[in-house]
Amino acid sequence: MAEAPDTRTAEAFAQSWNRIGSVYTRDEFLDWFAPIGTDDLRGRDVLELGFGNGSMLYWVVQCHPRELTGIELGDTIEQTRRNLDAAGADVPVELLRGDLTSAQLGDFDVVYCIGVLHHLKEPEAGFRSVLRHARPGGRFHCWVYAHEGNAVVRWFVDPLRRVTSRLPWWLTKYGFALPLAVPFFVAARLLNVRPLRSQTWLRRLPMAAYFSWIAPRPFRFFHHVAFDQLVTPQTRYIRRSTVEQWLTAPEIDPQSVYVIFRNANSWKFGGRRRT
Numbered sequence: 001m002a003e004a005p006d007t008r009t010a011e012a013f014a015q016s017w018n019r020i021g022s023v024y025t026r027d028e029f030l031d032w033f034a035p036i037g038t039d040d041l042r043g044r045d046v047l048e049l050g051f052g053n054g055s056m057l058y059w060v061v062q063c064h065p066r067e068l069t070g071i072e073l074g075d076t077i078e079q080t081r082r083n084l085d086a087a088g089a090d091v092p093v094e095l096l097r098g099d100l101t102s103a104q105l106g107d108f109d110v111v112y113c114i115g116v117l118h119h120l121k122e123p124e125a126g127f128r129s130v131l132r133h134a135r136p137g138g139r140f141h142c143w144v145y146a147h148e149g150n151a152v153v154r155w156f157v158d159p160l161r162r163v164t165s166r167l168p169w170w171l172t173k174y175g176f177a178l179p180l181a182v183p184f185f186v187a188a189r190l191l192n193v194r195p196l197r198s199q200t201w202l203r204r205l206p207m208a209a210y211f212s213w214i215a216p217r218p219f220r221f222f223h224h225v226a227f228d229q230l231v232t233p234q235t236r237y238i239r240r241s242t243v244e245q246w247l248t249a250p251e252i253d254p255q256s257v258y259v260i261f262r263n264a265n266s267w268k269f270g271g272r273r274r275t
Contacts, residue, residue, distance in 0.1 A: 004073055004099035005121045012231045013119075014074030015169035016224070017053035029059040032114050035258065036141050036270070038063045044109035045069075047133050049100040049126070050116030054080035061089040065110075071096045071103050101125040107135030112270075114143040118236045127246050134273040141270035147237040149265035152206050154237060157229050164230040177227035185222040188215040209264040243269050250274075 004010075030037075041063035051057050051070035061068055061084060068091055070080070077095050084093060096105070100113070101122065111134045117123040127142065134140045147154075164172040191208065192215035214222070229235070240259065247257045247269065256271035 004102070006073060006099065006101075006119070008233050009119050010073035011075075012165065012169065012233060013052065013228070014076050016173070016227055016231060017074065017076045018079045024055045024059070026059055029056060031262075032056070032143055032268070033112070033141065034268070035260075036110065036112070036139060040139065041065050041110060045107075046110045047071075047105060047108040047112075049103075049111065049113040049129060049133070051080060051095070052076060052115075054083040056112075056114060057093070058083050058087045061087050061091050061093060064089065065091060067092045067094070069094045069096070069105060069108070071098050071100050071105065073097065073099055101129050103129060103133075105133055107138065108133050109135060109138045110141070111138065112141040114141075117142060118144040118238055119232055119234060120236075121234065123236055123238065124246065128249075131249060131251050131273065136273055137275040138273050139270065140273065141268070143262070143266060143268050144238045144243070145235065146261070146266045147239040148261075149207065149210075149263075150237050153229070153265075158235065161230050161232065161235065165233045169231060172230050173223075173227045177230050178223055180230075181219065181223040181226040184226060185219050187211065188222070191215065207265060213263045238267060240267065243267050247271065 024032075041060055042065065044065050045067045046060060046065040046069070048057060048060070048070040051072045052074075053076050054070070057068065057070055057080065070093070072080070072095070075097070077097060080095055096103075100116070101120065111130050113126060113130050117126040120126045123144070130140045130142060160176070164176050188211040191205075191211050214225070240261075243259055247259070248254075251273050253272045253274050258270060260268040262268050
């Protein structure tokens with residue numbers, strides 16, 4: 001396989017994905033996918049672009065699609081198969097290793113790409129691949145980090161990431177991500193205590209909505225998020241105007257598009273390809 005522009009990023013994430021199981025709960029899966037629901041996946045041909053360790057595939061396969069396909073640049077297929085075996089669903093699943101931006105995999109009823117486009121050297125090329133693989137009338141759905149609402153991360157985490165992404169994965173995970181996850185975890189839990197949660201001024205703090213969402217998660221989830229932020233060689237924060245520009249592509253039915261500001265720091269967006 002020829003080296004792709006995003007090989008270094010894929011290899012960095014593979015170091016993480018191959019050492020954890022499925023980190024997402026069913027509620028988290030439903031949250032990331034909404035407004036696409038489980039019935040929209042049932043009996044459909046579904047494609048995931050950038051499947052990581054199969055944390056999303058694990059839940060999609062339990063929605064009983066007709067066929068399920070995934071492509072991932074990192075070397076995570078073995079770990080993904082172990083996670084899918086645990087799902088126990090009898091659905092044909094094809095896992096491929098390759099560059100999602102240049103892949104030609106055919107047409108699908110539902111195509112999704114969650115948490116991947118913002119790590120690509122050319123995010124728009126990734127989005128074009130999403131559209132390319134949706135058949136006429138088919139649905140597509142994406143999730144990316146937003147430029148809006150992420151000033152704290154861009155100002156304080158990104159400069160550190162430029163250093164930690166060059167270190168051995170184990171040093172980044174346990175020497176940096178682990179100690180940083182502790183105050184991250186404590187702050188989120190404190191801000192979610194009932195007497196504080198009702199304070200209007202606290203709800204106006206940067207990333208308050210995100211802290212409220214992540215607060216109920218276990219500490220390992222915080223550690224995983226911190227490591228994800230620090231291990232990747234590149235992260236881009238996508239503006240709403242960029243998302244809206246992508247959604248003006250002539251292949252897209254303009255009446256079908258949606259853009260959702262999730263947790264006030266990320267964008268969920270999608271629609272249907274024209275019939």
